[in-house]
Amino acid sequence: MPGHAEDSRLHYRVLGPLAVSRGDVSLQVPAGRQRVVLAMLLFEANRIVSIERLIDAVWETDPPATARVQIQICVSSLRRFLQLPGQPETILTRPPGYLLRLAASQLDVLRFDQLVAEAHRAVEAGEKATAVALFRTALAQFRGPVADGVPSEVVRASATRLTERRLQVVESCVDLELSLGKHRELVGELRDLVAANPLQERLLGFLVIALHRSGRTSEALQAYRDGRRRLVDELGLEPGAELRALEQRILAEEDDVDPATAAGQPDTTTVTQLVPRQLPMDIADFTGRADQLRHIDVLVDGSTEVMPIVVVTGAGGVGKSVLAVHIAQRLQTGSFPDGQLYADLHGTGNPAASSAVLSRFLRSLGVPGAAVPEDLAERADLYRTLLADRRVLVVLDDASDEGQVLPLLPGSAACVVLVTSRSRLTGLPGARLVELEQMDTDTGIDLLSRLVGPARVAAERDAATQLVAAVGGLPLALRILGARLAARSHWSLSAMVTRLLDERRRLDELTYGDLGVRASLALTVDPLPERARTLLRRLAGMDNTVFGEWYAAAVLDTSIADGVSVLETLVDAQLVDFAGEDPAGNPRYRCHELVRVYARERLAAEEDEATRLDTVRRVLGCWLFLFDEAHRREYGGDFTRLRGDAPRWSLDAGYVATMLAVPLSWLDHVRADALAAMRQAAECGLAEECWDLTVGAVTLFESRSYFDDWWESHEQALIAVRRAGSAMGEAAVLCSLASLQITRQEVALSRASLERALELFEGLDCALGRALVLRNQATLDRIDGDPDAAMDRYRLALAAFEEAGDRVGVAHVLNNIAQTHILRGEPDTAEALLNRSLVICREVGSHRVEAQVCYHLGVVALSQDRLREAEASLRAALEIVRAHGDRVGEWRALAKIGVVQARLGDPGAGSESLLAAIEVCERTGDQMGGAEVRLDLAEQLHALGASDAAEEAVVLALAVLTRSCTEQLTDRAARLLAMIRAGTAISLR
Helix, strand or coil: CCCHHHHCCEEEECCCECEEEECCEEECCCCCHHHHHHHHHHHCCCCEEEHHHHHHHHHCCCCCCCHHHHHHHHHHHHHHHHCCCCCCCCEEEECCEEEECCCHHHEHHHHHHHHHHHHHHHHHCCCHHHHHHHHHHHHCCCCCCCCECCCCHHHHHHHHHHHHHHHHHHHHHHHHHHHCCCHHHHHHHHHHHHHHCCCCHHHHHHHHHHHHHCCCHHHHHHHHHHHHHHHHHHHCCCCCHHHHHHHHHHHCCCCCCCHHHHCCCCCCCCCCCCCCECCCCCCCCCCCCHHHHHHHHHHCCCCCCCCCEEEEECCCCCCHHHHHHHHHHHHHHHHCCCCEEEEECCCCCCCCCHHHHHHHHHHHCCCCHHHCCCCHHHHHHHHHHHHCCCCCEEEEEEECCHHHHHHHCCCCCCCEEEEEECCCCCCCCCCEEEECCCCCHHHHHHHHHHHHCHHHHHHCHHHHHHHHHHCCCCHHHHHHHHHHHHHCCCCCHHHHHHHHHCHHHHHHHCEECCEEHHHHHHHHHCCCCHHHHHHHHHHHCCCCCEEECHHHHHHHCCCHHHHHHHHHHHHHCCCEEEEEECCCCCEEEEECHHHHHHHHHHHHHHCCHHHHHHHHHHHHHHHHHHHHHHHHHHHCCCCCCCCCCCCCCCCCHHHHHHHCCCHHHHHHHCHHHHHHHHHHHHHCCCHHHHHHHHHHCHHHHHHCCCHHHHHHHHHHHHHHHHHHCCHHHHHHHHHHHHHHHHHCCCHHHHHHHHHHHHHHHHHHCCHHHHHHHHHHHHHHHHHCCCHHHHHHHHHHHHHHHHHHCCHHHHHHHHHHHHHHHHHCCCHHHHHHHHHHHHHHHHHHCCHHHHHHHHHHHHHHHHHCCCHHHHHHHHHHHHHHHHHCCCHHHHHHHHHHHHHHHHHCCCHHHHHHHHHHHHHHHHHHCCHHHHHHHHHHHHHHHHHCCCHHHHHHHHHHHHHHHHHHCCHHHHHHHHHHHHHHHHCCCCCCC
16 A cells, blocks of 8 residues: 555654654653653654753753763653654664664655755756755644644754745745746735844845836835834945845836845855866775765765765774875865865874964965964955855864864855764764765675775685685785785795784784884774773673673762763774663773774783772673572572672672663663683683672573573683682582583482582581472473472471572472472362462562462463463463563463463464464574473464375474483374374373
């Protein structure tokens, strides 16, 4: 259906009261801070709005200490409000703030800009009537005062700029309409415009012309006199020369009045001026960047009423200057006949003074040296005057900051400015950012081919790929490699790969003549404040490649706000890049590989080993603190958690509450970082931190079926604790490892691990450790088909948990004992135990165990044909596990709900639930879980008459079960397959 996709998206209006709608349905825009933040993001749609600017907009002069966190929470709430199912995320985190990504059709401001640009193109093509229609459609986007009702002075300032822009478009439109002879139709509108804008001389001139041409000359002269009186009374100024000349022409009864002249467009006298051609030479081997080139072409196409300013930004060595010169050379011939100015501003060395650059520019434009003003402001004024009627391209390379660039900007919309900088220069008004990143593998190989020769690269394609990876796709580094290889035809690419493998020598290899990655990075790093340099060094000393903003706080041993402030200095310097965000919307970062290598060099040279180890300890301590907090939120406290003596490094409670709102989702998102921290703890000989982190991660490994991570991390920790002689660490790791072995049906290995762990815990007199071992041993007894032995051990575990004061452990064992009673066919006893367990869980807030108890209450009700009760309990379990991101709990609840639905007489719905459970198992890689659910699915499919599909489900399950030696499930699968093939009816009851 035409327009369906468009109608499914949200549409935003800010040219009037702030409004959000979907189709014909208006949504209630959140009030207060969210309304202010949304307005700011809409004003700058598809451009980054810094957090600092949002803080200014919300609090203006006196922001609270928690302003940054409040803005993050506000943005998270807006994300939820604006997110539609199946639609891409709208608000993106982009350092140093956020970007609202919208199509032009979704926002009235963007639609306005688009229509105005089309109108200008129509004017250039001589299609005046079309241009007028487009201007009028653009102006119709305004529905009242811009962002009316949004309580913010900063928002009002942005609204004022849009209102002024609207007035400019009105003037352009009226000018065209007068040239088309529509003076009579315009009189009423112009009277209103002049009344609303009494000091706008151009509008007054238009009104005088419209009245005069309509045969209402006396009214025209009266309008002029009224306007003159207002100007004199309010400003103490006479009308401009053009307006006064208009009055004289009317009094002289001239036949026609030129609207352009009357509207305040002064005549200019052409003078002979120099045409500067200062662009550096383009390079012959320019490679890639097609998207950026297209984007810049659009930005400088002359379709806007303001001067385009394009800031090409990126890390050192990423190719900013090369790109700027390349596109400037492409643009110069036809687009800028009046000249091209170029200046290297030396922003990463000794920044050039704006005054000195202006002096050179003025001389290039034909101003004699003696006529160049001394004052910076006067030089800037003269510069803008000379460029006012000229189309000149200005390239400002390697700018240090906004203050250096501002005096060098022309004032004419006919000019274009290209700026390159390692800083983003977000303070330049109206500037459009074009961010350059490192080259991808294919582009990097293409560049190497151009530098070294395609034959050599084709012959060693794998080595070329490794070279690009070794330097992280940094163009400067690839050019150095290319130059060295080109100069040494006898070197193979593989040999160069080998030379780069040694991280300590890598930067030595990346030097050739005047080119050097180390020198390039030093230009960026050396001018930074000391704390920023310290942060960079210490971040590089950590083994994980991606990190959260809290890392900065731990590394510097400071607060989150202070750490983030220093971290943003590195982001602004393009030494640290944005790498996505965590589930709470907090930004995550990474260092480029070569930046890490350089910073590690500086770390080794400038900090002693004890200081470096202290930094590692703080970061690991923060990991432990966060693991503890995540566990408390899952279990309601420090229950069933063995903890070591490693010190914790804590974070602000409010920040942690936001970050760990869904603990398992956060843990899952940072899993690779956490595993890197465990490895680094082991490598640094920090055995206590290593085992504590490793055991603390089991909740994640278990709930998301990360069995390989579980195994590898525990093997690593076991080696570390045995080397350190930590009995507690060894016992804790073995007990946790045994849980994995139970999951994998490795009964003998699990028993051996538990026996050794119990021996160690008893030697340490650790009641909690003993309780955890006894609970697992009881589970093994149950698996072995010995419920009596299981019951005896469960009772011992229950007593041990009570001795340790671990209420969730007690609740968990009651749940396990209830399962044993279920197997014995004693549902009433089981239900009583489960209800006791449920009371404990709800009292302490242990959602994870509560979900397990609700699940088993559903199983009990199902066994007694209390199907509606069973479904209610199972759905309660499903709601909890979904809220907490427990994927194993999710598939188990879905599978059992599917069974209940079939028993209720709806096997179709039951099959859907079972298929959903299988999808969860497949997403998490839980093959055993998927096999178990497929057996339930096969029974329902067979009952529905889909025997072929049922047989296929059993065959798929058997392929997993026979490899896993799970005798009970394998026997069930074999019996079920035989019944399906024999056509034997299966009762779902």
